[in-house]
Amino acid sequence: xxxxxxxxxxxxxxxxxxxxxxxxxxxxxxxxxxxxxxxxxxxxxxxxxxxxxxxxxxxxxxxxxxxxxxxxxxxxxxxxxxxxxxxxxxxxxxxxxxxxxxxxxxxxxxxxxxxxxxxxxxxxxxxxxxxxxxxxxxxxxxxxxxxxxxxxxxxxxxxxxxxxxxxxxxxxxxxxxxxxxxxxxxxxxxxxxxxxxxxxxxxxxxxxxxxxxxxxxxxxxxxxxxxxxxxxxxxxxxxxxxxxxxxxxxxxxxxxxxxxxxxxxxxxxxxxxxxxxxxxxxxxxxxxxxxxxxxxxxxxxxxxxxxxxxxxxxxxxxxxxxxxxxxxxxxxxxxxxxxxxxxxxxxxxxxxxxxxxxxxxxxxxxxxxxxxxxxxxxxxxxxxxxxxxxxxxxxxxxxxxxxxxxxxxxxxxxx
Amino acid sequence: xxxxxxxxxxxxxxxxxxxxxxxxxxxxxxxxxxxxxxxxxxxxxxxxxxxxxxxxxxxxxxxxxxxxxxxxxxxxxxxxxxx
Numbered sequence: 001x002x003x004x005x006x007x008x009x010x011x012x013x014x015x016x017x018x019x020x021x022x023x024x025x026x027x028x029x030x031x032x033x034x035x036x037x038x039x040x041x042x043x044x045x046x047x048x049x050x051x052x053x054x055x056x057x058x059x060x061x062x063x064x065x066x067x068x069x070x071x072x073x074x075x076x077x078x079x080x081x082x083x084x085x086x087x088x089x090x091x092x093x094x095x096x097x098x099x100x101x102x103x104x105x106x107x108x109x110x111x112x113x114x115x116x117x118x119x120x121x122x123x124x125x126x127x128x129x130x131x132x133x134x135x136x137x138x139x140x141x142x143x144x145x146x147x148x149x150x151x152x153x154x155x156x157x158x159x160x161x162x163x164x165x166x167x168x169x170x171x172x173x174x175x176x177x178x179x180x181x182x183x184x185x186x187x188x189x190x191x192x193x194x195x196x197x198x199x200x201x202x203x204x205x206x207x208x209x210x211x212x213x214x215x216x217x218x219x220x221x222x223x224x225x226x227x228x229x230x231x232x233x234x235x236x237x238x239x240x241x242x243x244x245x246x247x248x249x250x251x252x253x254x255x256x257x258x259x260x261x262x263x264x265x266x267x268x269x270x271x272x273x274x275x276x277x278x279x280x281x282x283x284x285x286x287x288x289x290x291x292x293x294x295x296x297x298x299x300x301x302x303x304x305x306x307x308x309x310x311x312x313x314x315x316x317x318x319x320x321x322x323x324x325x326x327x328x329x330x331x332x333x334x335x336x337x338x339x340x341x342x343x344x345x346x347x348x349x350x351x352x353x354x355x356x357x358x359x360x361x362x363x364x365x366x367x368x369x370x371x372x373x374x375x376x377x378x379x380x381x382x383x384x385x386x387x388x389x390x391x392x393x394x395x396x397x398x399x400x401x402x403x404x405x406x407x408x409x410x411x412x413x414x415x
Numbered sequence: 416x417x418x419x420x421x422x423x424x425x426x427x428x429x430x431x432x433x434x435x436x437x438x439x440x441x442x443x444x445x446x447x448x449x450x451x452x453x454x455x456x457x458x459x460x461x462x463x464x465x466x467x468x469x470x471x472x473x474x475x476x477x478x479x480x481x482x483x484x485x486x487x488x489x490x491x492x493x494x495x496x497x498x
Contacts, residue, residue, distance in 0.1 A: 133422050
């Protein structure tokens with residue numbers, strides 16, 4: 001076991017909303033320094049990736065992503081839409097994933113050819129100083145995929161249970177199988193775990209099966225900040241950003257910070273920075289915590305990496321539920337999302353290889369979250385799916401060497 | 416704490432706040448999930464209200480009833496382990 005793992009006492013997961021890897025971090029691959037690529041190991045964009053539009057024109061990726069108002073209406077990210085994005089409209093058994101259906105699918109939302117091109121937009125790194133700084137200062141995953149080629153609720157279920165219990169959509173469902181959430185596992189074994197939602201006006205997305213049945217595992221983001229200051233953070237924490245714009249209790253303005261289109265991406269940057277700083281500015285906590293920043297799914301936005309096959313979780317969604325006319329056996333991952341692991345025990349510039357390096361590929365998905373937490377704190381002792389048991393864990397990235405305090409960034413201008 | 420490199424985070428655009436923005440599918444799904452949880456909660460409360468307290472005879476009966484009501488009124492309460 002590394003010294004970093006020996007020191008680890010807390011795992012914190014911040015799950016943002018609906019942005020693809022290439023959209024947020026793909027521009028890092030185009031940064032040059034002294035005539036060479038500055039980040040050659042990051043599997044981002046070359047600038048030549050493209051999709052056809054509904055008129056047959058070729059639409060290249062464009063470095064013109066905006067913080068807001070560009071992806072309105074919300075890009076499609078439900079199961080049939082993501083199927084079109086991945087397979088480009090091919091049907092049948094022999095089809096091959098080609099990531100050629102994003103523009104066509106966004107046209108179904110916009111009914112406007114020019115606006116459908118916006119789905120190919122990406123941020124230049126200077127626009128996202130928080131996410132790109134964390135990605136280049138700590139560890140970025142080239143191969144972290146959403147668990148299902150579908151929307152939020154089922155993907156978030158994988159982060160809590162290691163399965164969505166056969167769900168591929170947003171419907172209400174009840175858990176009938178004896179697979180406890182990672183929070184139940186922790187608490188039943190005498191450990192500590194919490195879900196921190198932003199505030200009561202934003203609340204949680206983990207409602208029927210967790211908020212209703214286990215309200216004791218919830219707290220607010222203000223309490224997270226307080227727990228960081230007081231050194232009372234649980235062993236495992238899951239943070240939810242603010243999901244809507246609403247008035248504050250003092251009459252101020254609370255902005256959505258989840259980065260779900262069409263919420264302001266810059267506000268999400270500030271939320272990520274605030275969460276990082278809360279851990280970073282308590283020295284004991286900083287040295288004993290691993291912070292994972294990850295997105296639940298790609299939100300319908302372009303990414304060039306074909307999602308790989310995966311171990312089924314034993315469930316099957318019926319053709320009537322998938323909306324594609326064929327069932328889904330949970331044997332293919334969803335589209336790639338940004339994922340960054342932060343700790344002073346991680347060397348600067350760590351890039352975890354993905355499918356671009358088949359010999360060394362390390363593929364992650366949201367079942368890796370309960371899988372890692374359960375293996376680390378509970379030595380794997382819990383009832384869970386085969387999918388979660390086989391999901392790759394991410395704590396091996398913590399090394400024997402801790403970086404000095406002045407070797408780690410801090411974010412400013414947040415008040 | 417020793418000096419560290421400070422990364423300045425830009426402010427969000429002042430005009431970004433818009434509580435009148437139409438709610439998307441995720442937020443509407445959230446309301447449906449919350450309503451379902453509330454209905455489930457109310458059904459449980461109705462079940463507790465349906466208990467005739469005159470039917471409670473023993474300390475065991477009373478403790479079971481008190482637990483049900485307390486769970487409704489104070490859901491964060493912790494059940495201690497027995498001897």
